Amino acid sequence: MERIGIRQEALSRGSVFRLWIRRYRIWLAGLVLLIGLPFLLSGIFGEPVESGWPRFLQGLLIRVYLMAVYALSYDLLMGYTGILSFGHALFFGGGAYVIGILLKHFQTPLLVALLAVILFALGISGLVGALSLRVRGVYLAMVTLALAQAAFILSEAADFRQYTGAEDGLQGIPVPAWLDPAEHRLRFYYLTLFFILGAYFLARRLVNSPTGRVWAALRENEERAVALGYSPFAFRLLAFMFSGMLAALAGALNALLNKNATPSLLSVNTTIQALLMTLVGGVGTLSGPMFGAGLLELAGYLFNRAFGPLWFLLFGLFYVIVVLAFPHGLAGAWQQARALHRGPSRGSAP
Amino acid sequence: MDAVLELRDVHTFIGSFHILKGVSFAMRAGSLTALLGRNGAGKTTTLRTIMGLWPAAQGSIRFLGEELRGRPTHEIAALGIGYVPEHRAIFRGLTVEENLKLAERRRGDLARRAEWIFSLFPDLKAALKKPAGLLSGGQQQMLAIARALVPENRLLLIDEPSEGLAPMLVEHVMAAIHRLREEVPILLVEQNLHAIRHLADHYILMEDGRVVRSGPMAELLGNREWLQRYLGVTA
Structure with a gap:
């Protein structure tokens, strides 16, 4: 293979496979662990895999996976293109409402409804992007916030109660029996595991592609990227739409898990949740915000159980401590520790 | 005249400051043209205006017959203009x-x-x-x-390539630019007259946002008075 003047030796298939295994061994071990986790939990608690603690913890993990994809989608915007959006809940909550309304009021088949969620997400994120990307920084944040708040108000409006359930939310979303998380929790667990893996690898592939390089260039210095011939609007819009699609799918699966879609999913708190998970995990790392989502979801649950009504206050303190201890997020701290362990950088300054 | 780039009466404002006050010049194909002048003469602004980074308020900028004024920067770059900014x-x-x-x-x-x-x-x-x-x-x-x-690219705009470099590195960079001039026309902004005296075919002298003189480089190098007056250097 010839790559910009450097000829590389062809490797046999076996060698390539071994190299691949060696390179991704930690990820592969993690994947095996996540696949076997329900059964491991079943063994630990001595209960059947579809009942008791194993079942409850599967539910918690499903929630973690969905929030992880939501955080990842936010990191694509904030970490890779430098867009600070305060309206990300519009996509998450929007996805939940679209699938809920289609399943409940129009008896749409699940796959068609999921396809509709994707189309809705591409359309609405394209629209929000087209409107908000004309301004920068805090103004962009305000435009996205305004649009998301408009959707939030719409979701609570009594005029559409028959479709949205207004302030009560859309309750009792019918989930096909074969996927009902109440009946087949394990199946739903694997669906969301497949979803998080697919979302991560798709996002990773995109940020490592030429498009991802342009995003990084735009984030670092927009003027230089533009002078190379790149339209910042087009590339940022693409990021907006891809990110919106992932968030909407996460929201739709969240609606299937809880069988409801409530206005709180569209509120600014849901956007702030994505922001916090991204900051705690590490901005611009993809995997960091996913771990951030895991940490905040699990810690939130444990704090709730341990401290009762005080949990929210103590959880806030916990968040402050995490941010102070890891100013570059969990992934940033991990990367620094690895670099120190390896010794001086191979690419040190001349 | 086989002009690659032609500016006519270009005016540029940065905020309320009138920086380019009617810049006009034409750059020929197959040449390296040095855009010279003291600090604040408007050289960098001229390059940025050509690229659309600071839009021209008035005038015409034509590149191989195409009007650039009013186009977004990424479109201008895509027409085949390579821009190497300062810093x-x-x-x-x-x-x-x-x-x-x-x-x-x-x-x-x-x-x-x-x-x-x-x-x-x-x-x-x-x-x-x-x-x-x-x-x-x-x-x-x-x-x-x-x-x-x-x-x-069909035109290169290079802004102060020697800025902040050690003399040996300046030589290296200029040698590369010397080889480049055979491939593509270059409009070069440079403060270091010594570095480009044997490199440029033509010069454009700017002062206070206007072009005051232009012509073959040898003409400028042979005129001590202009060198002193416009660039503050002796030959």
């Missing part, structure tokens, strides 16, 4: 290879021109996987120029 404008967070790949206009641009680019800047070949921010100042400048060579 070594590289992407420090990306590797050298990523910086170069980013400049591709068509898939495979870099592979096609890599040999030529690395013959001009051999240092870059050895540093392909290095983060660009870790390169030395001279290497960063070479990378900034190399990036403009990846696509087949």
Whole structure:
């Protein structure tokens, strides 16, 4: 293979496979662990895999996976293109409402409804992007916030109660029996595991592609990227739409898990949740915000159980401590520790 | 006249400041033209106005017959104008290879021109996987120029390539520019007259946002009075 003047030796298939295994061994071990986790939990608690603690913890993990994809989608915007959006809940909550309304009021088949969620997400994120990307920084944040708040108000409006359930939310979303998380929790667990893996690898592939390089260039210095011939609007819009699609799918699966879609999913708190998970995990790392989502979801649950009504206050303190201890997020701290362990950088300054 | 680039009565404002006050000049094909003048004369503003980074309020900028005024910067670049801004404008967070790949206009641009680019800047070949921010100042400048060579540009605008470089590195960069002039017309902004005296075919002298003189480089170098008056240097 010839790559910009450097000829590389062809490797046999076996060698390539071994190299691949060696390179991704930690990820592969993690994947095996996540696949076997329900059964491991079943063994630990001595209960059947579809009942008791194993079942409850599967539910918690499903929630973690969905929030992880939501955080990842936010990191694509904030970490890779430098867009600070305060309206990300519009996509998450929007996805939940679209699938809920289609399943409940129009008896749409699940796959068609999921396809509709994707189309809705591409359309609405394209629209929000087209409107908000004309301004920068805090103004962009305000435009996205305004649009998301408009959707939030719409979701609570009594005029559409028959479709949205207004302030009560859309309750009792019918989930096909074969996927009902109440009946087949394990199946739903694997669906969301497949979803998080697919979302991560798709996002990773995109940020490592030429498009991802342009995003990084735009984030670092927009003027230089533009002078190379790149339209910042087009590339940022693409990021907006891809990110919106992932968030909407996460929201739709969240609606299937809880069988409801409530206005709180569209509120600014849901956007702030994505922001916090991204900051705690590490901005611009993809995997960091996913771990951030895991940490905040699990810690939130444990704090709730341990401290009762005080949990929210103590959880806030916990968040402050995490941010102070890891100013570059969990992934940033991990990367620094690895670099120190390896010794001086191979690419040190001349 | 076979003009590659022609500016007519171009006015540019930055905020309320009137910086370019009717700049007019034409640049011929197959030439290296030096845009000269003291600090604040409007040289960098002229390049940025051509690229659409600071839009012209009035006048006409034509590149190979196409009007540039009013077009967004990315469209101007896509017409085949490579811009190397001052201050070594590289992407420090990306590797050298990523910086170069980013400049591709068509898939495979870099592979096609890599040999030529690395013959001009051999240092870059050895540093392909290095983060660009870790390169030395001279290497960063070479990378900034190399990036403009990846696509087949039909005009290069280079802003102060010798700025902040050690004399030996200036020589290296200028030698590369000397070789480049045979491939593509260049409009070069440079404060260091000594570095370009044997490099430029033509000169354009600017003062207070206007073009005051232009012509063959030998004419300027032979006129001590102009050198002293407009550039503050002796021949």
